[in-house]
Amino acid sequence: MKDKLQESISAVADNFEIKTMVDDMHRQNRDILERRLFELAAAYHIGKEASSVFDFEKCLRILANRIADLLSVEIVSLMLLDTDKGGLVIKFAKGLNDEIIREAKIKLGEGVAGWIAMTGEPLLIKDLDRDSRFSKRSNGRYYTNSLLSVPLKVRDRVIGVINVNNKITKEVFREEDLDILKTIADFAAVIIENARLQEEARSRDQLKSDFVSNVSHELRTPLTAIKEAVGLLLEGMTGQITQEQKRFLEVAKQNIERLGRLIDELLELAKLDAKKAPAKRKLFDVAGMVKTVASSLSPLAREKGLLFTSILPGVPIEIWGDPDKLTQVVTNLVDNAIKYNRPKGKVEVGVEEKGEMVEITVIDTGMGIPREDFEKIFDRFHRMAMHARGEVPGTGLGLSIVKGIVDVHGGQVRLDSEIGKGSKFSVILPRDIRKSER
């Protein structure tokens, strides 16, 4: 009887022990799960914040600062692989002075960071002195001999290394710290790579646009002198000129003007290339703007014997945009409709409100555009065969400017055309792009 009791007691005790063990296991699992969730959430937030920044430097600064906060460390350095310099370079560091940042150039395989860049493996070292792979650190910058570094990898390719040092608590780094940093590094690598590519593209665009802008200036200066000189001769200010002389000076004058337009348009395109958002956006009445363009160009249409009609709403339609740039869009389209039309043809301009959008249409009765050219006509310097022969003056830049301006306003240009009948260009613009940009 006594034995039985003993047995029962020990069975209960066993059960209890098992229960505690199971409980412990559950708790541990839960802890691990919770920690993992916390890491992921933290990494996600850091990633979200850093990826919302378009500036490369700023993006790195955010990453370094947040990593420092999350791991409670004083020193964070972000090293990136620089193929030109053949090694790792510190691109941003928190808690290190500028001299160290400048001087730190590490070859692949050299030191801790170099080892990580070469092997692609993270590294948590509790006591550097006891690790035979690396030489000791000499200076007194660090509290402990412990360090933590993880690779930044994009599609299995190492692009850099994150190093952290000096826990504020002066403790040694633990496995948990490594897990957090690894998770962040996964997000950070993609963000950094993305930001770098964007920065590269931006500076390339900027360079190109600066170049065109300088060239335009350098071209305009001599052109001005030529124009003025020809003008003086043509106006007879230097004495009487013959009809023949007058005729050729007119040719010169027209071509000077053509060159001037070309330079203006190139400059305009360069500005659009640099993706500079229109500087003077405001709310304005697009119906009124189209009306102004229509009335300024309708005399030209009538002069060419075309029937010009405009279909405008009786009320203003306000949109958010750059009035000058959008005026240029409509002017270019209407100008084309007049230029590329048949004798006694028609030009029709219209504006219509369509919910959150506005549609501006320009219809002509020209020769039409073949379907295979629909895309090409928006390319720079593309001119249709007939026009390229010089029968109709133009630079071949008008439509690419139209497209560029409409693009930066978040809109689109549509084209309908039938050979022999004519074309219809529709510009569809959001009424207030700020709503979607927010």
Next chain:
Amino acid sequence: MKKRILIIDDEKDLVETVTFRLEANGYEVISAHDGFVGLDKARKEKPDLIILDLMLPKIDGYKVCRMLKFDEKYKHIPIIMFTARAQESDKKMGEETGANAYVTKPFDPQALLTKIKELVKEA
């Protein structure tokens, strides 16, 4: 008496053609090819109007304009900014330095003459 115009521009060919046109329209014209000489002539010769290029050697057009416009003795002289740069920011800067008008190159000669006439009359 003939009104006197000072052109400050480093493009000598342009200065020559503009000078010809202005003289033909009854103005007396003096010129300078850099900012330093231009400023000096503006102070010494007291022209009735100045046509001022922006990108000038030695002292740029903005500075020349500011130095004249912020000086009690010379601020009454009308200044036309004359430049190949047609960007909005440049225009704004020109206005901020106190220029009276802004003409971009290549320019319309008639428009330039009208502007000069207006400003000389005002002054």
